[in-house]
Amino acid sequence: MNTVWQGQGRRLHIQEVGTRDGLQMEAQFVPTEDKIALINQLSQSGLAKIEVTSFTSPKAIPALRDAEVVMREIARQPGVVYTALVPNVRGAERAIESKTDELNLVMSVSATHNLANLRMTREQSFDGLAQVVRAAQQAQVPVNVSLSCVFGCPMEGDVDPAEMLGWAQRFIDLGVQGLTLCDTTGMAYPTQVAGITRAARQRWPGAELTLHFHNTRGMGLANVLAAIDTGADRFDASLGGLGGCPYAPGASGNVCTEEIVHALALMGYDTGVDMATLLAASRRLPALIGHETPSQIVKAGQRLDLHPVPEDFDAVRERALARSI
Numbered sequence: 418m419n420t421v422w423q424g425q426g427r428r429l430h431i432q433e434v435g436t437r438d439g440l441q442m443e444a445q446f447v448p449t450e451d452k453i454a455l456i457n458q459l460s461q462s463g464l465a466k467i468e469v470t471s472f473t474s475p476k477a478i479p480a481l482r483d484a485e486v487v488m489r490e491i492a493r494q495p496g497v498v499y500t501a502l503v504p505n506v507r508g509a510e511r512a513i514e515s516k517t518d519e520l521n522l523v524m525s526v527s528a529t530h531n532l533a534n535l536r537m538t539r540e541q542s543f544d545g546l547a548q549v550v551r552a553a554q555q556a557q558v559p560v561n562v563s564l565s566c567v568f569g570c571p572m573e574g575d576v577d578p579a580e581m582l583g584w585a586q587r588f589i590d591l592g593v594q595g596l597t598l599c600d601t602t603g604m605a606y607p608t609q610v611a612g613i614t615r616a617a618r619q620r621w622p623g624a625e626l627t628l629h630f631h632n633t634r635g636m637g638l639a640n641v642l643a644a645i646d647t648g649a650d651r652f653d654a655s656l657g658g659l660g661g662c663p664y665a666p667g668a669s670g671n672v673c674t675e676e677i678v679h680a681l682a683l684m685g686y687d688t689g690v691d692m693a694t695l696l697a698a699s700r701r702l703p704a705l706i707g708h709e710t711p712s713q714i715v716k717a718g719q720r721l722d723l724h725p726v727p728e729d730f731d732a733v734r735e736r737a738l739a740r741s742i
């Protein structure tokens with residue numbers, strides 16, 4: 418019998434970022450047809466959104482140099498939003514040309530990280546992204562803005578929440594549909610997450626709000642739960658727990674999709690995601706990237722994947738019962 422402890426069926430949206438945030442960090446190039454097959458499998462699992470790739474400079478992110486082909490050739494499942502990261506107008510043109518459903522723009526609320534990652538001041542980034550928003554609006558493609566380092570910068574330390582609120586407001590004023598608050602290097606902790614999620618929810622009740630956590634310090638799931646309790650219902654997560662920004666020192670994997678889905682399902686939340694399909698996709702990763710993934714569910718199995726009793730169990734039981742007579 419399945420006991421619903423607390424989720425009471427509340428709908429949560431899980432967004433896969435492994436094929437972008439995950440693969441961008443991998444040394445081994447995953448062949449284009451394997452990327453497409455992986456995304457096609459993920460499309461069958463019930464995820465709300467898949468960040469397919471990034472239309473960045475192929476010199477900066479060679480792992481995703483096949484963005485156009487992947488975006489064009491995946492088999493799209495109705496109801497799944499196929500998004501892609503876009504750093505500038507050139508990337509937006511490529512993404513729109515490839516029929517991307519949504520453009521995911523990125524800038525950092527940390528001045529230092531923005532320079533390291535995007536080679537621009539934050540003002541320059543904003544001006545460039547404002548042009549991207551206009552291009553997307555002309556093409557009638559929705560825009561999400563991902564703000565990096567909202568919960569801390571690996572080079573600057575704490576970032577004043579007012580920075581996030583200020584930059585996010587400027588994008589909302591441009592008419593973007595969604596905002597993602599990113600914990601780029603796993604610096605977020607639950608009480609901080611609760612405060613920032615509550616502030617964002619209150620300020621922009623109409624925007625699609627996503628939380629993007631990395632599990633760098635083991636606080637990923639705790640942060641997801643804290644965000645749910647303060648009104649968030651959309652989470653980025655990465656198959657196998659891959660991921661990390663190449664321009665953020667110490668970055669490591671996102672929260673792992675199958676770990677998050679597994680935990681949320683036990684708690685009675687409705688993620689819409691089928692664990693068997695997700696796990697089958699995750700088990701393909703080691704062959705594609707050349708190493709194991711951090712996924713605890715792949716290692717340990719699901720909570721009720723039971724193990725056989727030890728071989729001498731019957732003999733042990735008989736001895737124990739004999740003693741109690």
Ligand code: COA
Pocket residue numbers: 441471472473474475476477478504505507508509511523534535536662663664
């Ligand atoms: N798509 C394809 N090529 C691009 C591009 C894009 N979106 N943006 C820039 N380029 C190319 C330019 O054509 C130029 O090529 P060339 O050297 O052959 O002439 C080269 O990249 C440099 O262009 P420039 O405008 O000087 O940009 P830059 O070197 O300052 O790079 C970024 C800026 C942000 C576009 C680039 O650093 C980048 O894509 N970084 C990746 C950021 C990222 O994904 N980080 C991790 C995720 S948060």
Ligand code: ZN
Pocket residue numbers: 438599600601629631660661662671
């Ligand atoms: Zn990330």
